[in-house]
Amino acid sequence: xxxxxxxxxxxxxxxxxxxxxxxxxxxxxxxxxxxxxxxxxxxxxxxxxxxxxxxxxxxxxxxxxxxxxxxxxxxxxxxxxxxxxxxxxxxxxxxxxxxxxxxxxxxxxxxxxxxxxxxxxxxxxxxxxxxxxxxxxxxxxxxxxxxxxxxxxxxxxxxxxxxxxxxxxxxxxxxxxxxxxxxxxxxxxxxxxxxxxxxxxxxxxxxxxxxxxxxxxxxxxxxxxxxxxxxxxxxxxxxxxxxxxxxxxxxxxxxxxxxxxxxxxxxxxxxxxxxxxxxxxxxxxxxxxxxxxxxxxxxxxxxxxxxxxxxxxxxxxxxxxxxxxxxxxxxxxxxxxxxxxxxxxxxxxxxxxxxxxxxxxxxxxxxxxxxxxxxxxxxxxxxxxxxxxxxxxxxxxxxxxxxxxxxxxxxxxxxxxxxxxxxxxxxxxxxxxxxxxxxxxxxxxxxxxxxxxxxxxxxxxxxxxxxxxxxxxxxx
Amino acid sequence: xxxxxxxxxxxxxxxxxxxxxxxxxxxxxxxxxxxxxxxxxxxxxxxxxxxxxxxxxxxxxxxxxxxxxxxxxxxxxxxxxxxxxxxxxxxxxxxxxxxxxxxxxxxxxxxxxxxxxxxxxxxxxxxxxxxxxxxxxxxxxxxxxxxxxxxxxxxxxxxxxxxxxxxxxxxxxxxxxxxxxxxxxxxxxxxxxxxxxxxxxxxxxxxxxxxxxxxxxxxxxxxxxxxxxxxxxxxxxxxxxxxxxxxxxxxxxxxxxxxxxxxxxxxxxxxxxxxxxxxxxxxxxxxxxxxxxxxxxxxxxxxxxxxxxxxxxxxxxxxxxxxxxxxxxxxxxxxxxxxxxxxxxxxxxxxxxxxxxxxxxxxxxxxxxxxxxxxxxxxxxxxxxxxxxxxxxxxxxxxxxxxxxxxxxxxxxxxxxxxxxxxxxxxxxxxxxxxxxxxxxxxxxxxxxxxxxxxxxxxxxxxxxxxxxxxxxxxx
Numbered sequence: 001x002x003x004x005x006x007x008x009x010x011x012x013x014x015x016x017x018x019x020x021x022x023x024x025x026x027x028x029x030x031x032x033x034x035x036x037x038x039x040x041x042x043x044x045x046x047x048x049x050x051x052x053x054x055x056x057x058x059x060x061x062x063x064x065x066x067x068x069x070x071x072x073x074x075x076x077x078x079x080x081x082x083x084x085x086x087x088x089x090x091x092x093x094x095x096x097x098x099x100x101x102x103x104x105x106x107x108x109x110x111x112x113x114x115x116x117x118x119x120x121x122x123x124x125x126x127x128x129x130x131x132x133x134x135x136x137x138x139x140x141x142x143x144x145x146x147x148x149x150x151x152x153x154x155x156x157x158x159x160x161x162x163x164x165x166x167x168x169x170x171x172x173x174x175x176x177x178x179x180x181x182x183x184x185x186x187x188x189x190x191x192x193x194x195x196x197x198x199x200x201x202x203x204x205x206x207x208x209x210x211x212x213x214x215x216x217x218x219x220x221x222x223x224x225x226x227x228x229x230x231x232x233x234x235x236x237x238x239x240x241x242x243x244x245x246x247x248x249x250x251x252x253x254x255x256x257x258x259x260x261x262x263x264x265x266x267x268x269x270x271x272x273x274x275x276x277x278x279x280x281x282x283x284x285x286x287x288x289x290x291x292x293x294x295x296x297x298x299x300x301x302x303x304x305x306x307x308x309x310x311x312x313x314x315x316x317x318x319x320x321x322x323x324x325x326x327x328x329x330x331x332x333x334x335x336x337x338x339x340x341x342x343x344x345x346x347x348x349x350x351x352x353x354x355x356x357x358x359x360x361x362x363x364x365x366x367x368x369x370x371x372x373x374x375x376x377x378x379x380x381x382x383x384x385x386x387x388x389x390x391x392x393x394x395x396x397x398x399x400x401x402x403x404x405x406x407x408x409x410x411x412x413x414x415x416x417x418x419x420x421x422x423x424x425x426x427x428x429x430x431x432x433x434x435x436x437x438x439x440x441x442x443x444x445x446x447x448x449x450x451x452x453x454x455x456x457x458x459x460x461x462x463x464x465x466x467x468x469x470x471x472x473x474x475x476x
Numbered sequence: 477x478x479x480x481x482x483x484x485x486x487x488x489x490x491x492x493x494x495x496x497x498x499x500x501x502x503x504x505x506x507x508x509x510x511x512x513x514x515x516x517x518x519x520x521x522x523x524x525x526x527x528x529x530x531x532x533x534x535x536x537x538x539x540x541x542x543x544x545x546x547x548x549x550x551x552x553x554x555x556x557x558x559x560x561x562x563x564x565x566x567x568x569x570x571x572x573x574x575x576x577x578x579x580x581x582x583x584x585x586x587x588x589x590x591x592x593x594x595x596x597x598x599x600x601x602x603x604x605x606x607x608x609x610x611x612x613x614x615x616x617x618x619x620x621x622x623x624x625x626x627x628x629x630x631x632x633x634x635x636x637x638x639x640x641x642x643x644x645x646x647x648x649x650x651x652x653x654x655x656x657x658x659x660x661x662x663x664x665x666x667x668x669x670x671x672x673x674x675x676x677x678x679x680x681x682x683x684x685x686x687x688x689x690x691x692x693x694x695x696x697x698x699x700x701x702x703x704x705x706x707x708x709x710x711x712x713x714x715x716x717x718x719x720x721x722x723x724x725x726x727x728x729x730x731x732x733x734x735x736x737x738x739x740x741x742x743x744x745x746x747x748x749x750x751x752x753x754x755x756x757x758x759x760x761x762x763x764x765x766x767x768x769x770x771x772x773x774x775x776x777x778x779x780x781x782x783x784x785x786x787x788x789x790x791x792x793x794x795x796x797x798x799x800x801x802x803x804x805x806x807x808x809x810x811x812x813x814x815x816x817x818x819x820x821x822x823x824x825x826x827x828x829x830x831x832x833x834x835x836x837x838x839x840x841x842x843x844x845x846x847x848x849x850x851x852x853x854x855x856x857x858x859x860x861x862x863x864x865x866x867x868x869x870x871x872x873x874x875x876x877x878x879x880x881x882x883x884x885x886x887x888x889x890x891x892x893x894x895x896x897x898x899x900x901x902x903x904x905x906x907x908x909x910x911x912x913x914x915x916x917x918x919x920x921x922x923x924x925x926x927x928x929x930x931x932x933x934x935x936x937x938x939x940x941x942x943x944x945x946x947x948x949x950x951x952x
Contacts, residue, residue, distance in 0.1 A: 086827075108827075109827045109828040110827045110828070113828075140828065154870075156870070156910065158910075168793060169793065170791055170792055170793025170794070171791070172789075172790060172791020172792060172793055172794055172838070173791055173793035173794055173797075175791065175868065175870065176791065176794060176868045176907055176909065179868060179869075179870045179909035179910040179911075180868075180907060180908070180909040180910075182909075182910055183908060183909050183910050183912070221793060221797075223793070223796065247797065249793060249796040249797055249800065250796055250800065251800045251804075252799055252800045252802075252803030252804065253803065254799050254803060254808070254809045254810075254833075254834075255796050255797075255799040255800040255803065258792070258795060258796045258799055258830075258832075258834050259796055261792070261830050261832060261836075262792035262793060262795075262796060262830070262836065263792070263793075286800075286801065286934065287797060287801065287932065287933055287934050288794065288797060289907075289932045289933075289934065290934070313648075314648060315646055315647070315648020315649055315651065315652065316646055316648060316734070316737070316738035316739070317644060317645065317646025317648055317649035317697060317699070317725060317738060317739075318646070318648055318649055318652060318764065319734060319738075320699065320725040320726055320731050320734045320735055320738060321649075321697075321723065321725055321731075321763060321764060323728055323730050323731040323734055324725065324726070324727045324728045324731040324762075325762065325763065326728075327728030327729065327730060327731060328727075328728065332730070333730045334730075351562075351584075351585045351586045352585040352586070352589075352616065354734075354737050354738070356734070356737060357730075358730075358734050360737075360738065362648070392651065392652045392655060392656075393655075394630075394632070394651065394655045431652055431656060431765075432656075432659060433652065433655035433656040433658075433659050434632065434634075434655040434656075434658055434659050436659070436912075436916055440912055455931075456763065456765045456932075456935065457763055457765075458762065458763050458765065458766070458934065458935075459932065459934075459935075
């Protein structure tokens with residue numbers, strides 16, 4: 001441990017992570033098709049070694065990179081992923097200390113998470129034998145996902161490096177987040193699954209991401225921290241200048257019990273966490289989906305404050321529903337300023353349309369350029385901070401023969417990108433109705449243009465005041 | 477109007493709707509590719525006539541079925557869809573009365589919805605000229621969707637008749653519901669879009685569906701009703717024995733203003749509606765998506781009461797999140813009974829798994845039959861009323877070579893159908909992550925087996941207590 005500053009902040013140094021050059025996979029399993037070895041080897045560019053006492057050959061893996069022990073590996077090993085039976089772990093960690101491995105992930109479970117005395121003793125002994133010389137993610141963790149360096153523990157993890165960091169104990173939650181994020185169009189700088197947190201814990205990893213030049217937004221799923229770390233956590237949060245979005249697991253009675261089984265964490269008093277989130281302006285969400293979607297909104301549109309929103313609907317009724325949901329969250333849907341209102345009135349000429357806010361386009365949606373012009377004008381209004389719009393996926397197919405599918409679709413896409421032109425968030429809800437292929441194709445194109453597509457108003461509207469409140473409270 | 481019973485309930489008789497045999501489309505538009513004519517003609521089996529003063533030919537439409545006026549049509553006309561400019565509407569309605577048309581939809585807008593005095597006067601005159609002899613859906617409505625008879629106002633409306641009725645003023649909301657329902661695997665008996673409700677209103681249509689033998693569940697999107705109809709509404713609700721799920725539009729200040737622009741409705745005091753919903757055990761929801769998903773849960777699993785739920789997760793952390801969300805909604809995740817717990821313990825042998833509730837399968841998910849056996853045992857527990865489970869879509873691809881994709885997938889599907897075997901709701905959440913095609917394919921198969929797949933816990937968990945409360949309060 002090193003004393004980082006005058007606040008007596010105890011944080012383990014992890015700055016070497018951005019320079020990992022060699023990897024060893026300890027305990028590759030033939031029975032599991034060498035799962036973790038194959039996954040790490042897929043994208044990692046530097047040398048990668050397999051360590052197993054008896055294995056001599058591994059399909060599609062160079063024989064010269066297979067060793068019977070860590071000490072046999074020539075040169076340095078920066079990072080090791082360990083998946084051996086629990087009873088072998090102490091010898092392996094001794095070897096890693098000897099080899100001066102900087103960081104290991106202990107995937108093996110049944111330590112303190114088992115709830116047995118033996119497991120807890122073994123975990124303590126593991127930590128003691130590491131001697132603060134090798135840093136540990138785990139045990140019972142998946143370790144490090146670092147797309148920039150090609151470090152990935154599961155197949156088909158996205159390869160695009162991003163600016164979002166994620167910390168969770170649970171590897172399963174990390175998996176869902178990593179695959180989910182790639183579908184949403186956001187990318188991670190680093191993801192840490194630190195399991196039982198015997199050595200590296202939430203506070204260490206948060207400090208690292210808070211100071212990591214590759215990370216702009218920090219996400220975390222928190223099961224709990226040790227009581228002795230609360231003051232360190234507060235100090236890290238005090239120094240932090242990046243948006244942190246947090247999901248706290250174990251808030252309910254049964255949830256808190258389950259947390260104990262899961263990672264042997266003490267989830268702690270919920271009021272304490274709520275107070276901490278408030279004090280340090282942490283955005284709290286209720287689900288993993290909300291965690292990712294809040295990050296996406298911030299990543300695509302930066303931090304925004306939405307007081308007054310324009311609503312753009314193709315169905316007057318759906319517009320009313322959106323207004324109700326927005327006003328429940330204290331977001332106003334005000335009248336446009338007179339000049340803007342006049343301009344909009346001149347553009348909306350079809351019977352059944354309405355140029356007031358909420359805008360009702362009705363069938364004029366299908367008329368060339370209408371959508372683009374109306375959105376462009378509405379976003380010009382100084383009073384208006386952004387626009388939300390619903391576009392059922394059945395509208396994505398032109399209904400009149402006279403319409404050209406190509407220009408119709410590209411026109412919709414250009415229209416939905418107008419938020420970026422005006423530097424105001426534009427949030428499209430494309431309902432998941434009867435055209436999954438069209439929806440998928442158009443959503444992908446929009447996501448590439450950094451427009452966050454949602455499928456249900458309740459997926460996004462509750463997130464908007466969370467981001468506004470963050471901005472209001474931000475004091476740097 | 478007819479006095480139906482001793483409570484002086486004034487309801488317009490609509491029983492003829494189930495026997496519509498002929499249709500006329502009045503005012504087919506060449507400019508719009510004869511949109512409404514083509515749509516109604518696609519699936520309707522009986523005679524369908526086009527009425528236009530000058531049109532002589534319509535592509536792909538029999539010339540002998542084109543007439544210059546309603547009176548020229550030989551034989552009876554049961555239903556007419558009218559899309560003519562507003563200034564022509566009075567003559568057309570006179571003709572319809574003369575012809576003894578039973579029901580018309582007036583699609584034309586700019587009546588009371590325009591907010592002008594002229595519009596309001598025209599609407600009153602339309603009603604007067606109908607003389608209670610022809611019933612009107614509209615003006616400013618899309619009318620009737622009745623898949624059993626093939627009556628449909630838009631292209632590609634689903635053709636499977638169902639048992640769910642839906643009433644809304646807004647045609648756009650109906651469109652979203654109809655296309656959305658088909659993607660969710662539920663089907664409509666009838667959908668009514670009654671626009672401004674000049675003649676047929678919410679009370680009439682609710683009474684009809686409440687007594688319609690083809691309808692088991694009633695959905696409604698309500699913008700408002702006339703003050704004079706409140707007592708009739710109460711009487712209809714008093715007599716009703718079917719589950720009603722309602723979304724009230726215009727609850728907010730701006731929403732209520734928008735409702736007035738949209739269909740000239742007075743949305744009324746929100747507290748009055750809340751009291752009504754409570755008094756008559758109406759399930760209230762917040763969004764159109766919740767409306768459809770609540771109907772789906774009831775349609776697939778009937779009305780259920782969920783006090784104690786089993787949680788089945790592949791990630792311990794995600795299981796914790798589910799437990800927290802459930803307990804917030806007062807659904808308990810209790811321990812299993814000792815016998816069941818013993819059985820489960822004997823089946824879950826891999827390190828990192830947990831046989832307590834919430835169940836954590838971890839990688840044992842990939843072992844043949846594990847999923848089926850565990851769910852089967854958990855649902856046998858008498859204490860347990862149902863099961864919720866998360867299955868990220870990346871797990872839908874087997875990861876080990878030794879696994880057979882076919883049997884893996886069919887095994888998952890059989891496992892997720894186990895709710896029906898035990899007559900307890902089983903609710904799978906298949907996250908929308910990186911495998912949209914696999915997810916789509918498996919979801920479709922599950923929906924065919926009447927298993928409601930969701931993509932996000934917040935999409936479904938808030939709906940569960942709504943259904944439980946309905947069952948608790950149901951008094952028949």
